[in-house]
Amino acid sequence: MTEPTILAIESSCDETSAAVIRGGEVLSNIIATQAVHEKYGGVVPELASRAHQQNIIPVVTEALNKANVTKNELSAVAFTRGPGLLGALLVGSSFAKSLALGLNIPLIDVNHMQAHILAHFIDDPKPNFPFLCLTVSGGHTQIVLVKSHLDMEVIGQTTDDAVGEAFDKTAKMLGLPYPGGPMLDKAAAQGNPKAFEFPVGNMPGYDYSFSGIKTSVLYFLRDRTKENPDFVQENINDICASVQHTLIKTLLKKVVQATKDLGIKEVAIAGGVSANSGLRAALQDYAKRYSWNVYIPAFQYCTDNAGMIAMAAHYQYLAGDFADQYASPDPRMKI
Structure with a gap:
């Protein structure tokens, strides 16, 4: 069996992140932090959604380039389904669905909180x-x-x-x-x-x-x-x-x-x-x-990041746990 290569996208709050994982090894983990919220003293949901729209293509491109992986080599695309801010989740899920559909490869929806826990399986x-x-x-x-x-x-x-x-x-x-x-x-x-x-x-x-x-x-x-x-x-x-x-x-x-x-x-x-x-x-x-x-x-896997989404997606891929195009974001998703 060929080792699965998965692109993962995280957009639950105010970090736009993309990562590539192959065979359980995280090859890249790119994070774009949104400085726009600093003057407000907290995350503004509408501004977060707009920033995700601006960041997602550059971040995904950088993640693929750093991993030395092309879109045609991907086995699946994963995204954070929830919990999180609805508008922010919609940006990541819409991008992931479109890419998976265009490449005709499986889609994986990941629980953000489970992914935080599975970050422990990235490194020894x-x-x-x-x-x-x-x-x-x-x-x-x-x-x-x-x-x-x-x-x-x-x-x-x-x-x-x-x-x-x-x-x-x-x-x-x-x-x-x-x-x-x-x-x-x-x-x-x-x-x-x-x-x-x-x-x-x-x-x-x-x-x-x-x-x-x-x-x-x-x-x-x-x-x-x-x-x-x-x-x-x-x-x-x-x-x-x-x-x-x-x-x-x-x-x-x-x-x-x-x-x-x-x-x-x-x-x-x-x-x-x-x-x-x-x-x-x-x-x-x-x-x-x-x-x-x-x-x-490690510090890079504590805050929101796509590396942890990728690791969760890896285990879901092995278990055949795939989503469909109707998998809507769930802001209150539970473990």
Whole structure:
């Protein structure tokens, strides 16, 4: 059997990305970031869709050229079906459908969150099944029991806001530039993580709640700045470190409980927040404490990228899991 060569397209939010994979090896992973959102302090869906339309052909062309692959060598075209912004998803799905139809090759629709998890199979070391994956981003916070490449079960998730939103909204309240999460992480590295205490909702089981910490930070800043108008400026590193410490401790507390309950020592992280240096360091510390084998993806595969879409598509291709031209984007797609 000839090794499948797949072009994958990711357009779920504000990165336009294309990748080529052959036989399970990612040959290229091109990402175009949209700077247009910086002055708004967050992603503007309509502007994201327009930027995807501008970027998609150059990005796909560069991905094919870097991989030294022509369109006629492709075995299939894959795209992110969801979850994500509807307008952004439509750009990627429409392009992928048109290309697959024109080349008369299969179409593969990929779940964005499953792809984040399968990014762990791009490089070594690769996790052993079953493993637990803490999947954390601006839109999702989940603990996923991964039984095989295509068999995953969400065993815990946020009941309101994602942890990535808590990072971003805190950064915005502190006046940090966009993107807020990485800026907060950078400031936290210079601060005292135990300088201030912030409460987080304690949900049953493996679920999370992060709406409360945003409110507590808001009131904390309001009260302290009444006493001292320069409080934020004078204490910003300590505030960032304390909020980050609280969020990470909350995340990993549930993971610890799940590993004990299920008897699993294989633990991974995935999603945009897995690029957070504090979370990566804490996971390594927990690994020593609880004798876990931990898996942390390379930075280029943490944030949204087509390399992870390509890896998911590879396993779907081998399983004969193809889509048709009626596969519409699903902004609320679940694992």
